Amino acid sequence: MEALANIKHVIAVASGKGGVGKSTTAVNLALALSQEGYKIGVLDADIYGPSIPIMLNLSDFKPQAVGEKKMTAANTYGITAQSIGFIIKSEDAAVWRGPMAAGALTQLINETQWPKLDYLIVDLPPGTGDIQLTLSQKIPLTGAIIVTTPQDVALADARKGINMFQKVNVPILGLIENMSFHICSNCEHKEHLFGIDGGKKTAEQYQVPFLGALPLHVQIREAMDSGKPLVIADPDSTISKLYREIAKKTVVEIASQQNSSVSISISDDE
Template sequence: MSVTLPDFRIAEPLLSQVLMILDQQIDPYLNQGFVAANMVTRLALAGKRLQLGLVYRYPCQSSYQQRVMSLTKALAVLDEIDEVECEIDFQVPAYAQAPDSNLKQIKQIIAVASGKGGVGKSTTAVNLALALASEGAKVGILDADIYGPSIPLMLGVTSFRPQSADGKSMTAATAHGITAQSIGFMLVDDQAAVWRGPMAAGALIQLVNDTLWPELDYLVIDLPPGTGDIQLTLSQKVPVSGAVVVTTPQDVALMDAKKGITMFQKVNIPVLGVVENMSFHVCSECGHKDHPFGADGGSEIAKRYNLPLLGSMPLQLTLRESMDKGTPIMVANPDSDVAGIYREIARKVGASLATLQRQAQVSISVEDDE
């Protein structure tokens, strides 16, 4: 595969030396050098100061400074360069959509699913959305669990009610820096959505299409558990970029997670990886790590389907309490180890989507050449 480079303002042979060093810097999530990954947008030399422009296709702003320091150190071996001035941009590649689509302002849509209820799927969806936002992305979340909406409580916006100025579209809530929509915003107190499957699926599509979404890099959809009408309707009517499957180490949860993975495979939605919740518990008194629900289940199912294990989350009281209070761990304690795991999951998910998009573009390019 040939890589088209920008018009760099550095003379040979220094240009070749700089490009070689940049491509030896392997991005840990894209598994490519900066040149091969098409991340280098600008190279210019002002005296002995190298002006470098980079664009990341996935959110990772918390590690920008560390990466610039690494690049500066690597380029310092060249006598012609005394200083590196690096500008970093972030641009999410857009998933192909029709220009007249109601979702045209959303670049990527991520489904978070589980085969079984009670495995922490909604907790994962909320903290994944917040982690993507903390890494620099514009993010929205859609609560597609029509029968058991929990996003309003988890985000602390239970009193929000959508407004409609034209009788067709409706506003969404804003919480902790992300946009949110849920059927729960339209239900009063303990009111239940007593609908058959097709009605619930129709309500989901209405929520997706009629919401006044702002420009978003990612829309995270928190699906209900199972593999029924809502999941199938979503795959047919909504341009989902990829899916994350959530499980616990229990055999019964793993069995249902396998069904979720095969469902996405059948409808041609890429599964980006597996998140294992309740993986272990660390005793607050002695620090002993225990596995109350079994061990290595998530890694085994990921290996069986040739998928990455995106992260293993501990069974932790503060994680549950933060969700009940409407201040998720990414907000309540962003410097905690658990928040760090969610940021790692977010970077992996974003990088996987960027890689899939790039592979699709290369495939189209090859077909055009033929």
């Protein structure tokens, strides 16, 4: 795809179920990768509920036309950001059928003037429908990261997400267990509200990497609501370090999968 010619890797961040903290994870992962020295973009592909404008304090940003068929993206905290939320009013609902929504996403990607990027993080809507399939078929995805909570109902949908990407031959870069445990803001007591190790066990079951576990903590929510994500607001916090560890593991996994593909190609030629 010519529109993505400047981008080395495209990573989809997905969840089979809404409400698991996928967008929060995608934004903090993008910023953590930026802090590691990479050139990063984030695409808010959650057509029905774009949240990145609020999370990145970009609610007032409006793309500007560049030439006849291109538009600008936002720049904030050292990353490039694009969202359908920049185009439609925040209080308006995107009442679109699947094919129309998928077409809008494709147009958003094609018409954005992307700079040279090492990684484009794509925050997908929850589920396994038209938008996910369109993205998988029309965009050269490097791989997908699945976000889940340890709760059984979320894990069931996470498995559906893994199966969908595998069916369309998109590599699974790993699984992240969000809201793995709750940390009390007063006494720092740790409690597993939604179960223990569900994400890790699912990763083992499907033989995909387990990238890490993130807590349920008021500090994360407050940072996102303020438009200054935690890895920016408090980069030295324990939770911010967890995001950077996940970012590093993601980079390693991409390199590992690419090296494996090269080895297979060499073997096939022989």
